[in-house]
Amino acid sequence: NAGVTQTPKFQVLKTGQSMTLQCAQDMNHEYMSWYRQDPGMGLRLIHYSVGAGITDQGEVPNGYNVSRSTTEDFPLRLLSAAPSQTSVYFCASSYRTGRTDTQYFGPGTRLTVL
Amino acid sequence: GQQVMQIPQYQHVQEGEDFTTYCNSSTTLSNIQWYKQRPGGHPVFLIQLVKSGEVKKQKRLTFQFGEAKKNSSLHITATQTTDVGTYFCSEGNTGKLIFGQGTTLQVKP
Numbered sequence: 420n421a422g423v424t425q426t427p428k429f430q431v432l433k434t435g436q437s438m439t440l441q442c443a444q445d446m447n448h449e450y451m452s453w454y455r456q457d458p459g460m461g462l463r464l465i466h467y468s469v470g471a472g473i474t475d476q477g478e479v480p481n482g483y484n485v486s487r488s489t490t491e492d493f494p495l496r497l498l499s500a501a502p503s504q505t506s507v508y509f510c511a512s513s514y515r516t517g518r519t520d521t522q523y524f525g526p527g528t529r530l531t532v533l
Numbered sequence: 534g535q536q537v538m539q540i541p542q543y544q545h546v547q548e549g550e551d552f553t554t555y556c557n558s559s560t561t562l563s564n565i566q567w568y569k570q571r572p573g574g575h576p577v578f579l580i581q582l583v584k585s586g587e588v589k590k591q592k593r594l595t596f597q598f599g600e601a602k603k604n605s606s607l608h609i610t611a612t613q614t615t616d617v618g619t620y621f622c623s624e625g626n627t628g629k630l631i632f633g634q635g636t637t638l639q640v641k642p
Contacts, residue, residue, distance in 0.1 A: 450628030459542070461621060461635050462576065467628040477629065509575055513628055519583070520566070520626045524575040 420445050423525035425510050431531045432500040440495040440528050442510030450513045451493040452477070452522070453485065455506040462509065468493055500532045537562075537624055539633030547641050552609040554636035556622035564624060565598055565605040570635070571618045579607075612640050 426441045444451065452467040454477075464477030466485040474485050482504060484496040493512075497504060507529050513522040538557045546552050556565060564583040568576040580589055582598035582605060589596045595608045609616055619637045623630040 452628045452630070454632075459634060461539075461632040462623075462630075464629060464631065469627050475629075478631070511576075511628075515627065519581050520564075520628075521578050521581070522566070522568075522576075522628075522630065523578070527575050 422446065423510055423512050423523050425508075425525035425528050427528060428526065429529050431533065432497075433533055434501060436500050438497050438500065440497070440508055440510075440530075442493045442495065442525060443491050444493075444512040444523070445491065446512060446514070446523070447490060448512035448514045448523070449490070450515075450520075451487065452511045452513075453483070453493070453495045454509045454511065455479065455504075456509060456527075457506050465495065465508075497530075502532045504530065505532045506530060537622060537631055537633040539622055539636055541636055542634060543637050543639070545639045545641065546612050548614060549611050552612050552616070552638055554607050554620050554622075554638075556605045556607075556633050558603050558624070561602045562598075562605075562624045563602075564626065566623045566630065567596060567605075567607055568621045568623065568632075569618050570621065574618075576621060609638075612638070614640050614642050616640055 423444045453465040454462040468474045468487040510525040511522045566581045567579040570576045586600045587598040593610045597606045619635040621635045623632040
């Protein structure tokens with residue numbers, strides 16, 4: 420299994436441009452999430468999904484859209500990039516066994532907005 | 534909303550010394566998860582605690598969940614250079630996790 424894959428690894432955008440960060444998992448996990456990581460602020464949840472066709476907002480959803488048309492894929496769209504969106508973006512997938520959730524993170528996308 | 538506070542933000546230790554990071558919440562936590570992120574890497578799941586007063590061990594790592602389920606700690610005995618990284622606690626489930634700010638551990642050989 421490849422686990423959780425993310426593309427691209429690095430991206431530089433100009434203010435106002437749009438782009439999609441790709442995330443895929445091959446573990447048949449129900450739950451998928453997007454986080455951004457900024458220095459000193461830990462990981463903050465952007466959007467998450469509990470299954471195909473179902474998405475919900477996290478702590479910092481503004482400026483981002485998501486969709487989940489299949490179990491495997493969970494793309495994150497930046498509608499009009501801003502310098503404040505410069506960050507490292509992590510996608511994660513998880514499943515639940517009993518009362519335990521185990522989240523698996525992708526390698527991340529490092530985004531710079533100029 | 535739920536907030537999870539983690540202290541300290543940074544810790545420098547000499548190899549062989551012990552290390553502890555603490556996670557605190559003003560409200561009762563349903564569970565606590567711990568992750569480790571190596572420099573330049575992605576978070577890797579270490580463990581989840583769900584029961585009041587629960588203690589779990591993984592080799593030199595000891596994880597505790599408070600009796601009131603409002604705090605948790607991760608203790609590393611006799612640190613090694615391989616322990617370098619940032620340790621995060623988090624709370625939640627079904628894909629929705631709230632993370633603490635993390636504790637970055639530096640180990641001097």
